Amino acid sequence: MRVKRVIAAVSAGFVAAGLLAACGGGSASGAEGVYSLHIMQPENPLVPGNTTESEGNQVLKSLFTPLVRYNDETSEVEYTGVAKSVESEDQMTWTIELNEGWTFHDGTPVTAKSYVDAWNYTALSTNAFGASYFFENVKGYDELQAADGAEPAATAMSGLEAVNDTTISVELKEPFAIFPVTLGYTAFYPLPEAFFDDPDAFGRRPIGNGPFKADEDFVDGQGFTVTKYEDYAGDNPAQAEGVQFKVYTELTTAFTDVQAGGLDVLLDLPPDAWATARDQFGDRYVERARPDITALSFPTYDERFADPRVREAFSMAIDRQAITTAIFTDTRTPAASFGSPVVEGYREDACGAKCELNVEQANKLLDEAGFDRSRPVDLWFNAGAGHDQWMTAIGNQFRSNLGVEYALRGDLQFAQYLPLQDDKGMTGPFRMGWIMDYPSLYNFLAPVYSTAATPPAGSNMSFYSNPEFDGALSAGNNADTLDEATVEYQRAEDILFRDMPATPLFYGLNQAVTSDRVDNVKIDAFGDIVTEEVTVG
Structure with missing residues:
Protein backbone atom coordinates (compact mmCIF):
# COMPACT_ATOMS: atom_id res chain seq x y z
CA MET A 1 0.00 0.00 0.00
CA ARG A 2 1.92 2.99 -1.14
CA VAL A 3 2.41 5.86 -3.75
CA LYS A 4 0.50 7.07 -6.91
CA ARG A 5 -1.46 10.22 -7.87
CA VAL A 6 -2.26 13.06 -10.39
CA ILE A 7 -0.88 16.58 -10.29
CA ALA A 8 -3.06 18.18 -7.64
CA ALA A 9 -3.36 21.69 -6.33
CA VAL A 10 -3.89 21.02 -2.65
CA SER A 11 -4.62 23.50 0.08
CA ALA A 12 -1.62 24.32 2.18
CA GLY A 13 -3.58 23.58 5.33
CA PHE A 14 -4.26 20.05 4.18
CA VAL A 15 -0.74 19.00 3.30
CA ALA A 16 1.46 21.45 5.15
CA ALA A 17 4.13 19.38 6.86
CA GLY A 18 4.59 19.64 10.60
CA LEU A 19 8.05 20.18 12.05
CA LEU A 20 8.96 19.19 15.56
CA ALA A 21 10.71 22.00 17.37
CA ALA A 22 14.05 21.50 19.10
CA CYS A 23 13.52 19.68 22.35
CA GLY A 24 16.58 18.56 24.19
CA GLY A 25 19.57 20.13 22.51
CA GLY A 26 19.40 18.45 19.09
CA SER A 27 21.79 19.95 16.59
CA ALA A 28 20.13 22.16 13.99
CA SER A 29 22.91 21.60 11.45
CA GLY A 30 25.38 18.93 10.51
CA ALA A 31 25.08 15.17 10.65
CA GLU A 32 25.36 13.93 14.20
CA GLY A 33 24.53 10.57 15.69
CA VAL A 34 22.19 7.71 14.83
CA TYR A 35 18.46 7.70 15.57
CA SER A 36 15.92 4.86 15.64
CA LEU A 37 12.70 4.64 13.64
CA HIS A 38 9.82 2.22 14.10
CA ILE A 39 8.64 -0.04 11.29
CA MET A 40 6.70 -3.27 11.09
CA GLN A 41 8.14 -6.30 9.30
CA PRO A 42 8.26 -5.70 5.51
CA GLU A 43 6.40 -8.26 3.44
CA ASN A 44 9.27 -9.12 1.10
CA PRO A 45 13.04 -8.72 0.77
CA LEU A 46 13.97 -5.10 0.13
CA VAL A 47 13.93 -5.01 -3.67
CA PRO A 48 12.17 -1.95 -5.15
CA GLY A 49 10.11 -3.79 -7.77
CA ASN A 50 8.68 -6.15 -5.17
CA THR A 51 8.09 -3.64 -2.37
CA THR A 52 4.50 -2.45 -2.58
CA GLU A 53 3.69 -1.85 1.09
CA SER A 54 4.40 0.90 3.57
CA GLU A 55 7.05 -0.67 5.80
CA GLY A 56 9.52 -1.71 3.12
CA ASN A 57 8.79 1.51 1.27
CA GLN A 58 9.88 3.62 4.27
CA VAL A 59 13.23 1.82 4.26
CA LEU A 60 13.78 2.05 0.50
CA LYS A 61 13.00 5.78 0.43
CA SER A 62 16.05 6.24 2.65
CA LEU A 63 18.28 4.13 0.39
CA PHE A 64 17.15 5.39 -3.04
CA THR A 65 16.51 8.69 -4.77
CA PRO A 66 13.74 8.57 -7.43
CA LEU A 67 13.73 9.98 -10.93
CA VAL A 68 11.34 12.77 -9.89
CA ARG A 69 10.10 14.24 -6.63
CA TYR A 70 6.91 16.10 -5.76
CA ASN A 71 6.32 19.56 -4.36
CA ASP A 72 5.35 19.15 -0.73
CA GLU A 73 2.53 21.67 -0.94
CA THR A 74 1.15 21.34 -4.50
CA SER A 75 2.15 17.73 -5.30
CA GLU A 76 3.44 18.85 -8.69
CA VAL A 77 6.36 17.00 -10.26
CA GLU A 78 9.76 18.51 -9.55
CA TYR A 79 12.96 17.55 -11.35
CA THR A 80 15.12 17.46 -8.25
CA GLY A 81 15.89 13.74 -8.41
CA VAL A 82 17.94 11.78 -10.95
CA ALA A 83 15.89 12.88 -13.98
CA LYS A 84 16.77 16.16 -15.67
CA SER A 85 13.61 16.06 -17.80
CA VAL A 86 10.78 13.79 -18.97
CA GLU A 87 9.32 14.88 -22.30
CA SER A 88 6.99 13.69 -25.05
CA GLU A 89 5.32 15.17 -28.11
CA ASP A 90 2.47 12.64 -28.26
CA GLN A 91 2.20 11.36 -24.63
CA MET A 92 3.11 7.93 -25.98
CA THR A 93 6.85 8.05 -26.71
CA TRP A 94 8.77 9.57 -23.81
CA THR A 95 12.39 10.61 -23.42
CA ILE A 96 13.90 10.63 -19.94
CA GLU A 97 17.15 12.55 -19.59
CA LEU A 98 19.27 11.79 -16.53
CA ASN A 99 21.56 14.06 -14.58
CA GLU A 100 25.18 12.94 -14.53
CA GLY A 101 27.23 12.18 -11.44
CA TRP A 102 24.87 9.81 -9.62
CA THR A 103 26.39 6.63 -8.17
CA PHE A 104 25.18 3.57 -6.36
CA HIS A 105 26.46 2.85 -2.87
CA ASP A 106 28.98 0.37 -4.31
CA GLY A 107 30.54 3.19 -6.35
CA THR A 108 29.19 2.11 -9.75
CA PRO A 109 27.47 4.76 -11.90
CA VAL A 110 23.70 5.14 -12.20
CA THR A 111 22.99 4.99 -15.94
CA ALA A 112 20.03 4.61 -18.27
CA LYS A 113 20.77 0.89 -18.37
CA SER A 114 20.36 0.75 -14.58
CA TYR A 115 16.71 1.71 -15.09
CA VAL A 116 15.96 -0.32 -18.20
CA ASP A 117 17.37 -3.53 -16.70
CA ALA A 118 15.53 -2.95 -13.41
CA TRP A 119 12.20 -2.29 -15.10
CA ASN A 120 12.46 -5.36 -17.34
CA TYR A 121 13.27 -7.54 -14.33
CA THR A 122 10.31 -6.17 -12.39
CA ALA A 123 7.92 -6.67 -15.32
CA LEU A 124 8.97 -10.25 -16.11
CA SER A 125 6.19 -12.54 -14.88
CA THR A 126 8.50 -15.37 -13.85
CA ASN A 127 9.95 -13.08 -11.17
CA ALA A 128 6.42 -12.58 -9.72
CA PHE A 129 7.11 -9.05 -8.52
CA GLY A 130 4.22 -7.15 -6.96
CA ALA A 131 4.96 -3.95 -8.89
CA SER A 132 5.02 -5.62 -12.29
CA TYR A 133 1.70 -3.98 -13.11
CA PHE A 134 3.29 -0.52 -13.17
CA PHE A 135 4.85 -1.37 -16.53
CA GLU A 136 1.66 -2.78 -18.03
CA ASN A 137 1.33 0.18 -20.42
CA VAL A 138 4.86 -0.14 -21.82
CA LYS A 139 5.10 -1.62 -25.32
CA GLY A 140 6.26 -5.23 -25.09
CA TYR A 141 5.03 -5.82 -21.54
CA ASP A 142 2.58 -8.51 -22.69
CA GLU A 143 5.43 -10.57 -24.15
CA LEU A 144 6.99 -10.75 -20.69
CA GLN A 145 3.85 -12.33 -19.23
CA ALA A 146 3.13 -16.07 -19.19
CA ALA A 147 0.89 -18.48 -17.33
CA ASP A 148 2.25 -20.40 -14.36
CA GLY A 149 5.03 -22.72 -15.41
CA ALA A 150 5.34 -21.31 -18.92
CA GLU A 151 8.22 -19.29 -20.31
CA PRO A 152 7.46 -15.75 -21.51
CA ALA A 153 8.05 -14.95 -25.16
CA ALA A 154 10.58 -12.25 -24.23
CA THR A 155 12.62 -11.05 -21.27
CA ALA A 156 12.87 -7.38 -22.26
CA MET A 157 10.15 -4.90 -23.20
CA SER A 158 10.48 -3.68 -26.77
CA GLY A 159 9.36 -0.22 -25.72
CA LEU A 160 12.37 0.36 -23.44
CA GLU A 161 15.80 1.44 -24.67
CA ALA A 162 18.89 2.85 -23.03
CA VAL A 163 19.84 5.20 -25.87
CA ASN A 164 23.06 6.17 -24.09
CA ASP A 165 24.24 6.45 -20.49
CA THR A 166 21.94 9.38 -19.72
CA THR A 167 18.94 8.87 -22.04
CA ILE A 168 16.03 6.43 -21.68
CA SER A 169 13.44 6.02 -24.42
CA VAL A 170 10.03 4.68 -23.33
CA GLU A 171 7.36 3.77 -25.88
CA LEU A 172 3.93 3.10 -24.42
CA LYS A 173 1.10 1.02 -25.88
CA GLU A 174 -1.22 4.01 -25.69
CA PRO A 175 -0.96 7.65 -24.62
CA PHE A 176 -0.57 8.21 -20.90
CA ALA A 177 -0.64 11.89 -19.98
CA ILE A 178 0.36 11.37 -16.35
CA PHE A 179 3.41 9.18 -17.09
CA PRO A 180 5.92 11.66 -15.58
CA VAL A 181 3.84 11.77 -12.39
CA THR A 182 4.28 8.02 -11.88
CA LEU A 183 8.08 8.07 -11.98
CA GLY A 184 8.62 8.93 -8.33
CA TYR A 185 7.28 5.54 -7.27
CA THR A 186 9.43 2.73 -5.85
CA ALA A 187 8.92 0.46 -8.87
CA PHE A 188 10.86 2.94 -11.05
CA TYR A 189 14.03 2.93 -8.91
CA PRO A 190 17.27 1.81 -10.64
CA LEU A 191 19.23 -1.34 -9.85
CA PRO A 192 23.02 -1.82 -9.96
CA GLU A 193 24.75 -4.73 -11.70
CA ALA A 194 25.31 -6.30 -8.27
CA PHE A 195 21.59 -6.99 -7.97
CA PHE A 196 21.55 -9.30 -10.98
CA ASP A 197 24.59 -11.18 -9.67
CA ASP A 198 22.81 -12.09 -6.42
CA PRO A 199 19.19 -10.88 -5.99
CA ASP A 200 18.82 -12.67 -2.65
CA ALA A 201 21.82 -10.93 -1.11
CA PHE A 202 20.60 -7.61 -2.47
CA GLY A 203 17.19 -8.11 -0.83
CA ARG A 204 18.93 -8.37 2.55
CA ARG A 205 21.38 -5.52 1.92
CA PRO A 206 20.08 -3.20 -0.82
CA ILE A 207 22.49 -1.09 -2.85
CA GLY A 208 20.76 2.18 -3.71
CA ASN A 209 21.60 5.70 -4.82
CA GLY A 210 20.03 7.53 -1.88
CA PRO A 211 21.20 9.57 1.11
CA PHE A 212 21.70 6.48 3.32
CA LYS A 213 23.44 3.17 2.57
CA ALA A 214 23.10 -0.31 4.04
CA ASP A 215 26.30 -1.70 5.58
CA GLU A 216 24.69 -4.78 7.11
CA ASP A 217 21.94 -7.27 6.34
CA PHE A 218 18.33 -6.63 7.27
CA VAL A 219 17.35 -9.15 9.95
CA ASP A 220 13.72 -10.26 9.90
CA GLY A 221 11.93 -9.29 13.07
CA GLN A 222 14.74 -6.95 14.10
CA GLY A 223 15.70 -4.56 11.28
CA PHE A 224 19.09 -2.95 10.58
CA THR A 225 21.04 0.31 10.69
CA VAL A 226 21.80 2.37 7.60
CA THR A 227 24.49 5.06 7.49
CA LYS A 228 25.05 8.34 5.68
CA TYR A 229 26.30 7.98 2.09
CA GLU A 230 29.13 10.47 1.85
CA ASP A 231 29.22 10.52 -1.99
CA TYR A 232 25.51 11.24 -2.36
CA ALA A 233 24.84 13.34 -5.48
CA GLY A 234 21.53 14.86 -4.45
CA ASP A 235 20.70 18.22 -2.92
CA ASN A 236 19.25 16.67 0.25
CA PRO A 237 22.09 14.80 2.02
CA ALA A 238 21.45 13.00 5.29
CA GLN A 239 21.70 15.19 8.37
CA ALA A 240 22.19 12.26 10.75
CA GLU A 241 24.98 9.70 10.74
CA GLY A 242 22.48 6.87 10.44
CA VAL A 243 19.01 5.44 10.98
CA GLN A 244 18.28 2.29 12.92
CA PHE A 245 15.11 0.74 11.54
CA LYS A 246 13.60 -1.20 14.44
CA VAL A 247 10.94 -3.82 13.68
CA TYR A 248 8.03 -4.07 16.11
CA THR A 249 5.06 -6.41 16.03
CA GLU A 250 2.92 -4.24 18.32
CA LEU A 251 2.37 -0.47 18.26
CA THR A 252 1.83 -0.47 22.02
CA THR A 253 5.35 -1.80 22.57
CA ALA A 254 6.82 0.84 20.27
CA PHE A 255 4.85 3.58 22.04
CA THR A 256 6.15 2.44 25.42
CA ASP A 257 9.69 2.49 24.04
CA VAL A 258 9.43 6.03 22.70
CA GLN A 259 8.07 7.18 26.06
CA ALA A 260 11.05 5.55 27.79
CA GLY A 261 13.61 6.85 25.29
CA GLY A 262 14.32 3.46 23.73
CA LEU A 263 12.89 4.57 20.36
CA ASP A 264 13.36 7.96 18.75
CA VAL A 265 10.62 8.20 16.11
CA LEU A 266 7.23 6.47 16.03
CA LEU A 267 4.88 7.06 13.11
CA ASP A 268 1.38 5.71 13.88
CA LEU A 269 0.07 5.41 17.39
CA PRO A 270 -1.87 2.77 19.34
CA PRO A 271 -5.58 3.53 19.72
CA ASP A 272 -5.38 4.59 23.36
CA ALA A 273 -2.90 7.34 22.42
CA TRP A 274 -4.78 8.89 19.48
CA ALA A 275 -6.56 11.51 21.56
CA THR A 276 -3.89 12.16 24.20
CA ALA A 277 -0.55 12.17 22.36
CA ARG A 278 -0.79 15.81 21.28
CA ASP A 279 -0.97 17.03 24.87
CA GLN A 280 1.34 14.38 26.28
CA PHE A 281 4.24 14.98 23.86
CA GLY A 282 3.83 18.69 23.12
CA ASP A 283 6.71 19.79 20.87
CA ARG A 284 7.53 16.15 20.22
CA TYR A 285 4.20 15.47 18.49
CA VAL A 286 3.47 16.06 14.79
CA GLU A 287 0.48 15.26 12.61
CA ARG A 288 -0.44 15.47 8.95
CA ALA A 289 -3.42 14.36 6.89
CA ARG A 290 -2.62 10.96 5.45
CA PRO A 291 -3.10 10.54 1.65
CA GLY A 508 -6.44 8.72 8.07
CA LEU A 509 -4.25 11.06 10.04
CA ASN A 510 -0.53 10.48 10.44
CA GLN A 511 0.50 11.03 14.05
CA ALA A 512 4.16 10.86 15.03
CA VAL A 513 5.86 11.18 18.41
CA THR A 514 9.57 11.34 19.18
CA SER A 515 12.15 11.18 21.91
CA ASP A 516 13.98 14.33 22.97
CA ARG A 517 17.13 13.23 21.07
CA VAL A 518 15.82 14.25 17.64
CA ASP A 519 14.66 17.41 15.88
CA ASN A 520 13.29 18.33 12.45
CA VAL A 521 11.05 15.28 12.20
CA LYS A 522 8.83 15.78 9.17
CA ILE A 523 6.04 13.72 7.61
CA ASP A 524 6.01 14.00 3.82
CA ALA A 525 3.00 14.19 1.52
CA PHE A 526 2.96 10.39 1.24
CA GLY A 527 2.81 9.81 4.98
CA ASP A 528 6.47 8.77 5.44
CA ILE A 529 9.15 10.17 7.72
CA VAL A 530 11.68 12.24 5.75
CA THR A 531 14.63 10.37 7.21
CA GLU A 532 17.38 12.50 5.67
CA GLU A 533 16.14 15.70 7.36
CA VAL A 534 16.09 14.38 10.94
CA THR A 535 18.86 15.72 13.17
CA VAL A 536 20.19 14.14 16.34
CA GLY A 537 21.16 16.07 19.46
Missing part, protein backbone atom coordinates in the same frame (compact mmCIF):
# COMPACT_ATOMS: atom_id res chain seq x y z
CA ASP A 292 -4.78 7.20 2.07
CA ILE A 293 -7.98 5.23 2.09
CA THR A 294 -9.05 2.49 4.48
CA ALA A 295 -11.68 0.29 2.90
CA LEU A 296 -13.53 -2.91 3.67
CA SER A 297 -12.78 -5.13 0.70
CA PHE A 298 -14.81 -8.16 -0.31
CA PRO A 299 -13.52 -11.49 -1.65
CA THR A 300 -15.46 -11.47 -4.92
CA TYR A 301 -14.19 -15.02 -5.53
CA ASP A 302 -16.14 -16.25 -2.47
CA GLU A 303 -19.67 -17.42 -3.31
CA ARG A 304 -21.16 -15.59 -0.31
CA PHE A 305 -19.87 -12.23 -1.58
CA ALA A 306 -20.11 -12.74 -5.33
CA ASP A 307 -23.43 -10.83 -5.56
CA PRO A 308 -23.00 -7.02 -5.66
CA ARG A 309 -26.23 -6.67 -3.66
CA VAL A 310 -24.59 -8.44 -0.72
CA ARG A 311 -21.58 -6.16 -0.86
CA GLU A 312 -23.81 -3.09 -1.07
CA ALA A 313 -25.84 -4.31 1.91
CA PHE A 314 -22.78 -4.67 4.10
CA SER A 315 -21.66 -1.20 3.06
CA MET A 316 -25.01 0.32 4.03
CA ALA A 317 -24.92 -1.44 7.42
CA ILE A 318 -21.88 0.56 8.56
CA ASP A 319 -22.19 3.81 10.51
CA ARG A 320 -18.85 5.39 9.57
CA GLN A 321 -19.35 8.60 11.54
CA ALA A 322 -20.17 6.73 14.75
CA ILE A 323 -16.92 4.75 14.46
CA THR A 324 -14.75 7.76 13.67
CA THR A 325 -16.11 9.55 16.72
CA ALA A 326 -16.31 6.72 19.24
CA ILE A 327 -13.24 4.69 18.24
CA PHE A 328 -10.94 7.13 16.47
CA THR A 329 -11.89 10.18 18.59
CA ASP A 330 -12.30 12.10 15.32
CA THR A 331 -8.71 11.48 14.22
CA ARG A 332 -10.18 9.84 11.09
CA THR A 333 -12.69 11.15 8.55
CA PRO A 334 -15.54 9.08 7.03
CA ALA A 335 -14.85 8.26 3.38
CA ALA A 336 -17.29 8.21 0.50
CA SER A 337 -14.82 8.03 -2.39
CA PHE A 338 -12.13 5.55 -3.41
CA GLY A 339 -9.71 8.47 -3.91
CA SER A 340 -7.98 10.61 -1.34
CA PRO A 341 -9.05 14.25 -0.84
CA VAL A 342 -5.52 15.34 -1.83
CA VAL A 343 -5.76 14.18 -5.47
CA GLU A 344 -7.35 15.81 -8.50
CA GLY A 345 -10.68 14.20 -9.35
CA TYR A 346 -11.68 13.51 -5.76
CA ARG A 347 -15.44 13.82 -5.17
CA GLU A 348 -16.58 14.05 -1.58
CA ASP A 349 -19.84 12.13 -2.12
CA ALA A 350 -18.94 9.86 -5.03
CA CYS A 351 -20.40 6.84 -3.23
CA GLY A 352 -23.72 8.51 -2.49
CA ALA A 353 -26.31 6.53 -0.53
CA LYS A 354 -24.31 3.30 -0.75
CA CYS A 355 -21.89 4.60 1.88
CA GLU A 356 -24.62 5.89 4.19
CA LEU A 357 -26.25 3.93 6.99
CA ASN A 358 -29.57 2.53 5.78
CA VAL A 359 -30.54 -0.54 7.77
CA GLU A 360 -33.88 -1.09 6.00
CA GLN A 361 -32.38 -1.04 2.50
CA ALA A 362 -29.42 -3.18 3.58
CA ASN A 363 -31.68 -5.92 4.89
CA LYS A 364 -33.85 -5.74 1.78
CA LEU A 365 -30.79 -6.27 -0.42
CA LEU A 366 -29.61 -9.25 1.66
CA ASP A 367 -33.04 -10.84 1.39
CA GLU A 368 -33.15 -10.29 -2.37
CA ALA A 369 -29.73 -11.92 -2.71
CA GLY A 370 -30.72 -14.88 -0.53
CA PHE A 371 -27.82 -14.35 1.84
CA ASP A 372 -27.47 -17.02 4.54
CA ARG A 373 -27.58 -15.09 7.82
CA SER A 374 -27.19 -18.20 9.95
CA ARG A 375 -23.46 -18.41 9.19
CA PRO A 376 -21.08 -15.90 10.78
CA VAL A 377 -18.90 -13.77 8.53
CA ASP A 378 -15.14 -13.65 9.02
CA LEU A 379 -13.66 -10.16 9.38
CA TRP A 380 -9.98 -10.10 8.44
CA PHE A 381 -7.28 -7.59 9.44
CA ASN A 382 -3.58 -7.66 10.28
CA ALA A 383 -2.46 -7.97 13.88
CA GLY A 384 -0.60 -5.50 16.04
CA ALA A 385 -1.55 -2.31 14.21
CA GLY A 386 -4.51 -1.06 16.24
CA HIS A 387 -7.29 -2.42 13.99
CA ASP A 388 -9.01 -4.60 16.60
CA GLN A 389 -11.31 -1.95 18.05
CA TRP A 390 -12.75 -0.53 14.87
CA MET A 391 -13.12 -3.92 13.19
CA THR A 392 -14.97 -5.11 16.29
CA ALA A 393 -17.23 -2.05 16.01
CA ILE A 394 -17.99 -2.93 12.39
CA GLY A 395 -18.74 -6.51 13.40
CA ASN A 396 -21.12 -5.29 16.10
CA GLN A 397 -22.91 -3.12 13.55
CA PHE A 398 -23.31 -6.13 11.24
CA ARG A 399 -24.76 -8.08 14.14
CA SER A 400 -27.12 -5.27 15.16
CA ASN A 401 -28.12 -4.01 11.73
CA LEU A 402 -28.12 -7.20 9.65
CA GLY A 403 -28.59 -9.95 12.21
CA VAL A 404 -25.32 -11.54 11.08
CA GLU A 405 -22.76 -12.80 13.59
CA TYR A 406 -19.05 -12.31 12.97
CA ALA A 407 -15.69 -13.82 13.82
CA LEU A 408 -12.57 -11.66 14.05
CA ARG A 409 -9.61 -12.95 12.05
CA GLY A 410 -6.86 -10.61 13.20
CA ASP A 411 -4.11 -12.99 14.29
CA LEU A 412 -1.72 -12.62 11.34
CA GLN A 413 1.17 -10.19 11.22
CA PHE A 414 1.38 -7.79 8.26
CA ALA A 415 4.00 -9.88 6.42
CA GLN A 416 1.71 -12.94 6.69
CA TYR A 417 -1.57 -11.17 6.01
CA LEU A 418 -0.63 -9.77 2.59
CA PRO A 419 0.47 -13.08 0.98
CA LEU A 420 -2.77 -14.71 2.15
CA GLN A 421 -4.70 -12.01 0.31
CA ASP A 422 -2.66 -12.75 -2.83
CA ASP A 423 -3.60 -16.41 -2.54
CA LYS A 424 -7.37 -15.78 -2.31
CA GLY A 425 -7.26 -16.71 1.36
CA MET A 426 -9.84 -14.19 2.61
CA THR A 427 -13.00 -15.97 3.74
CA GLY A 428 -14.91 -12.78 4.40
CA PRO A 429 -14.64 -8.97 4.29
CA PHE A 430 -11.12 -7.73 4.96
CA ARG A 431 -9.30 -4.54 5.81
CA MET A 432 -7.65 -2.92 2.81
CA GLY A 433 -5.37 0.08 3.23
CA TRP A 434 -3.87 2.08 0.39
CA ILE A 435 -1.51 5.05 0.49
CA MET A 436 -0.89 6.95 -2.72
CA ASP A 437 2.19 6.09 -4.73
CA TYR A 438 1.88 9.20 -6.89
CA PRO A 439 -0.69 12.02 -6.88
CA SER A 440 -3.53 10.83 -9.12
CA LEU A 441 -7.02 9.40 -8.75
CA TYR A 442 -5.83 6.77 -11.24
CA ASN A 443 -3.44 5.48 -8.59
CA PHE A 444 -6.31 4.73 -6.21
CA LEU A 445 -8.20 2.81 -8.89
CA ALA A 446 -5.96 0.93 -11.35
CA PRO A 447 -3.48 -0.78 -8.97
CA VAL A 448 -6.25 -1.92 -6.64
CA TYR A 449 -9.19 -2.83 -8.90
CA SER A 450 -8.07 -3.30 -12.53
CA THR A 451 -7.86 -6.74 -14.09
CA ALA A 452 -4.18 -6.19 -14.90
CA ALA A 453 -3.46 -5.64 -11.20
CA THR A 454 -4.63 -9.02 -9.94
CA PRO A 455 -1.89 -10.73 -7.91
CA PRO A 456 0.96 -11.31 -8.30
CA ALA A 457 1.21 -8.42 -10.80
CA GLY A 458 -0.57 -5.88 -8.60
CA SER A 459 -2.67 -5.22 -5.50
CA ASN A 460 -6.19 -6.18 -6.63
CA MET A 461 -6.79 -8.35 -3.56
CA SER A 462 -10.55 -8.56 -4.13
CA PHE A 463 -9.87 -10.13 -7.56
CA TYR A 464 -12.50 -7.87 -9.08
CA SER A 465 -12.53 -7.81 -12.88
CA ASN A 466 -14.77 -5.75 -15.17
CA PRO A 467 -13.84 -4.86 -18.78
CA GLU A 468 -16.04 -1.76 -18.56
CA PHE A 469 -14.03 -0.46 -15.61
CA ASP A 470 -10.74 -1.28 -17.34
CA GLY A 471 -11.99 0.50 -20.46
CA ALA A 472 -12.81 3.68 -18.56
CA LEU A 473 -9.29 3.73 -17.11
CA SER A 474 -7.86 3.24 -20.58
CA ALA A 475 -10.00 6.07 -21.94
CA GLY A 476 -8.62 8.34 -19.24
CA ASN A 477 -5.07 7.38 -20.12
CA ASN A 478 -5.76 8.22 -23.78
CA ALA A 479 -7.30 11.61 -23.03
CA ASP A 480 -5.75 14.70 -24.55
CA THR A 481 -5.84 16.77 -21.37
CA LEU A 482 -5.65 16.18 -17.65
CA ASP A 483 -9.22 17.43 -17.21
CA GLU A 484 -10.51 14.95 -19.79
CA ALA A 485 -8.53 12.15 -18.16
CA THR A 486 -10.06 13.00 -14.79
CA VAL A 487 -13.59 12.73 -16.18
CA GLU A 488 -12.87 9.18 -17.39
CA TYR A 489 -11.23 8.18 -14.11
CA GLN A 490 -14.34 9.42 -12.31
CA ARG A 491 -16.47 7.33 -14.67
CA ALA A 492 -14.36 4.32 -13.69
CA GLU A 493 -14.96 5.13 -10.04
CA ASP A 494 -18.72 5.24 -10.67
CA ILE A 495 -18.52 1.72 -12.10
CA LEU A 496 -16.73 0.59 -8.95
CA PHE A 497 -19.53 1.95 -6.80
CA ARG A 498 -22.05 0.13 -8.95
CA ASP A 499 -20.21 -3.17 -8.43
CA MET A 500 -18.88 -2.51 -4.87
CA PRO A 501 -15.88 -4.87 -4.76
CA ALA A 502 -14.98 -2.81 -1.69
CA THR A 503 -16.50 0.02 0.30
CA PRO A 504 -14.63 3.12 1.53
CA LEU A 505 -14.46 3.59 5.28
CA PHE A 506 -12.06 6.26 6.50
CA TYR A 507 -9.32 8.72 5.62
